[in-house]
Amino acid sequence: MVEYNTENLDATFAALADPTRRAILEKLAEGEQSVSELAMPFDMSLAAVSKHIQLLTRANLVSQHKKGRVRQCRLEPEAFEAAVNWIEHYRDFWAEKFTALEAFLENEVKKSDMKPKQGKRKK
Amino acid sequence: MVEYNTENLDATFAALADPTRRAILEKLAEGEQSVSELAMPFDMSLAAVSKHIQLLTRANLVSQHKKGRVRQCRLEPEAFEAAVNWIEHYRDFWAEKFTALEAFLENEVKKSDMKPKQGKRKK
């Protein structure tokens, strides 16, 4: 129905599905940070954090630019928009349905063994 | 800072990171569906769809109840709330920062080779 930029939704949601990466994003909300700065709070190798950042970069959530020998990372929030728009749309859409749906189901449960066959309602 | 129910965020985002599963959720927005009904539009085995539904169930996005020999699936939208709240919170938080941040960066880029060292602003 509504056509969202569904393109990078896979990568975006996958990127958000890891607590380390979400923490990195939270840190980046305070401003640019180098890879080392981002890595500090975590009990893992720099290489591991570097890979997380690469994944975030592939998902267009973060970008890097070199400043001397330091890679500064910064947020690129456009992909977030696509993700939140997708969820919000369906959340609202579902919310509309739920009042009716729940009433219907409550009814169904009560008479579930009296009426073995039920027509499929379609919109 | 703000304490969200970060518990199942991993599972929720991971569940949303697959186009088949997002399509299943969209279909379920129209009402309950059996596993077979959900599987129909997809060019994959029933077992594959069944596994997607199991993953959605583990993420608390979907629940099942048996009705005869048919498993009816329905949406359980609470997990969506946690996900959308997480993104929305940081989206708003970041939005605040970006005006200032972008102005700052634009400035930085222009004078980047005149001023090799820069103090780290910390909130």
Added chain:
DNA sequence: AGATCATTCAACCATATGGTTGACAATTAG
């Protein structure tokens, strides 16, 4: 140039995803 710092790359390992097929379980129909 040589040493050092910041970061990535490469190889490796364990586990999870996303799919397949075939057997099995549960339920209903004849």
Added chain:
DNA sequence: CTAATTGTCAACCATATGGTTGAATGATCT
């Protein structure tokens, strides 16, 4: 009881994640 329908389970395969360590690259300092 037997057969068909609905769905899951088990085993398998290929690829991706999430982590490690050690070597390699790039930039800066002396």
